[in-house]
Amino acid sequence: MPSSQAAPGARGAGVGPGGAEPEGPRWLDAAEMEAWLGLLGLVVELPQALDRQLRAEAGIGHVYYSVLAVLSAAPQRRVALQQLAVDTGTSLSRLSHAIDALEAKGWVARRPAEGKRRQVAAVLTQEGLATLQRVAPGHVAEVRRLVFDRLSPDEVRLLTAFTRKLRPSVASAG
Amino acid sequence: MPSSQAAPGARGAGVGPGGAEPEGPRWLDAAEMEAWLGLLGLVVELPQALDRQLRAEAGIGHVYYSVLAVLSAAPQRRVALQQLAVDTGTSLSRLSHAIDALEAKGWVARRPAEGKRRQVAAVLTQEGLATLQRVAPGHVAEVRRLVFDRLSPDEVRLLTAFTRKLRPSVASAG
DNA sequence: AAAGATTGAGCTTTCAATCTTG
């Protein structure tokens, strides 16, 4: 029993290619299972690691941090909510709640989006920018420690290629 | 402005290698940033995609599914909570709450762990097994659709190697 | 009616505190 994340259809006493399925799906073979357990472990544990560090230093998780970071990089430090939702990989509802929380901290404000008729934009406040500047160095250091310290430049390119392959299928549907 | 996840230290008007930091961290270069945005997008969106499918079919998220899957693969379909926490990449507290919920559904039961003195184990019930068997095919199909349909056998091996490199640094500390 | 956005309820997760047993 390897110390592992859970399988999509676990073997052994449980579910899987035991011959009983009349017209089952194609189960994962050994190599696929190993890759899947690894990937699943990563997507479960990496957010937790990021959140631990950010919560300790800034009191927010990595999704909220992403909101601040995206805003800081935008012209006028202002982004329409629709676009911000896409950029941070979250639903509009989740983003709306997140903006509530960030507004309560005084780090973000809601403003009418210019140009677009009835859209709302989020703007990074001075306090929000100051917080981001305070927290960013520690966060970058953590990202280096967790990921880039372990990868060669070739592997970094390879990682980019992987995420390009996988992300389209995974992108949110709402 | 690429449609992207948030940067660890965003560029432009915000935070980053602008020359103002006296003794800042090593910021991410362009290649690292691209890889990071991709990886971050993946770890944000893949769990959401898994959860959507599983919630629609089973009313649970992928972490709860993992609990059932790990149990189903274990001898006696029984695993001590400590081990189960490691296997599913969750904290003991989170697991305890999760077991509460799965117990309420009748899919899991708590039992004393045999051998170990004061440990508790989770056991998969018949109903839990039946649920897993009902749900697993759809889940495997989704995992194929999201991931393995897009990867060659070589890429699957490469993915395994990647997760081996990255997971140790990321593994939970609490 | 439809797009953009918000809301509220219910569930999940986190963190710190607590309980329990050896």
Added chain:
DNA sequence: CAAGATTGAAAGCTCAATCTTT
């Protein structure tokens, strides 16, 4: 006291329903 486990409160997330403006 320490390991194993649970608890409760606060915060976050999801889903469906709702509000608002065009």
